[in-house]
Amino acid sequence: MKRLKKFLLPILCVALFGEIYFYPFRSSFRFSAGIIVLNLIILISDPVSEFKLSLLSGMAVFLLRSTVDVFIENSSFQYIYQQNLPSGIYYVFYGALAVFLSIKKYQGKILTGILLFSAIDSLSNIVEALIRDGHVSFSMVQIIIMVGLVRSITAYIIYVLYKNQELFIQKREHQKRYSQLNLLVSDIQAEMFYLKKSMADIEKVMGKSYKLYEKYKDDRELQEDTLDIAREVHEIKKDYNRVLGGFESFLKKFETNDLMTLGDMKNIIEENTNRYLDAKELKNSICIEFDFRDNFSLKKYYSLFTVLNNLIVNALDACTSNGRIKVTQTSDKEHIYFHVEDNGEGIDEEIIPYIYNPGFTTKYYNDTGKASTGIGLAHVKNIVEELGGSIEVESKPGQGTLFTVSLPKNSLLG
Structure with a gap:
């Protein structure tokens, strides 16, 4: 069920855009925009099973078109079967070719990707035409190849725009995190300055306490008190040193040769x-x-x-x-x-x-x-x-x- 939900939105998009048709060069062969969406989903989604996606898309296209023909066009079931089943087979064949040619490997190679998508689209359309009409003319093959190329280019243009936008967002997020890191390091440096100043004050207090210890050797009680103060201040100094060491260790991770x-x-x-x-x-x-x-x-x-x-x-x-x-x-x-x-x-x-x-x-x-x-x-x-x-x-x-x-x-x- 979870796997089916993962494919639900993509196949619905393919099916809905599959209802947008155009007839290039006034030909009788109609082409839909659904395959552009399918190409785009294959390029963007990672990971995705091209065959499962195409199979489910073909089923969705068949069901949607059949529903429209039954309830709106009042078409017969024979007409629906003859007109819509080849379209579903087109998507199945498309998915099989996409897996066979490992189309996903070439998503970053724009020219190769366009040519492969175009070839898969054209071959699948030729198979659909043969199932539907039993033959394909040379002029129709030319139109099919041209439409396949246009649809592949369109899908790649949208894909490139999408990736550029994604990179822009990532760059902004990176800059935001880097900006926050700079603020953090700036605050830590300020705290270190304050701690170092306090360390100097602690050294002075230790020095004064020890001078009192040396000065009042005859007063045993006062001498012990001053020595206790010196010991306690020394412990404070060690704690400060540990805190400073932690800060300095943290900052060293960012003191690289980056510019x-x-x-x-x-x-x-x-x-x-x-x-x-x-x-x-x-x-x-x-x-x-x-x-x-x-x-x-x-x-x-x-x-x-x-x-x-x-x-x-x-x-x-x-x-x-x-x-x-x-x-x-x-x-x-x-x-x-x-x-x-x-x-x-x-x-x-x-x-x-x-x-x-x-x-x-x-x-x-x-x-x-x-x-x-x-x-x-x-x-x-x-x-x-x-x-x-x-x-x-x-x-x-x-x-x-x-x-x-x-x-x-x-x-x-x-």
């Missing part, structure tokens, strides 16, 4: 930004524009993605209604420049010297009232400096902010 073009990166960032705007319901109030002048191949694209993503999110958070953000890329002989400009609330001049300090923030979440972690810009500056570049900021309260990132080409390009 990404600036154009692809722009598309991914643009898609991520649009999703962010949709999630925040800001699409109608904030306009963002991307203008990348070059299309270099990048090898450290994860790092660059993290930098741009953080700067763009900060710009979005700084904007309110009628916000405008422009992300541009330029270059000269030795450097690549990225500019993220917004017309948001701006930054006070006295605050600018502190914006890269880890933990510094002026951002609070309205729903919780909690402050942001304040590691975004610190993380950005850290990455930029690791790449041998620099970051500058220009801002005027109430007018907007411009971040300019300068990176050496030799640190980014593959």
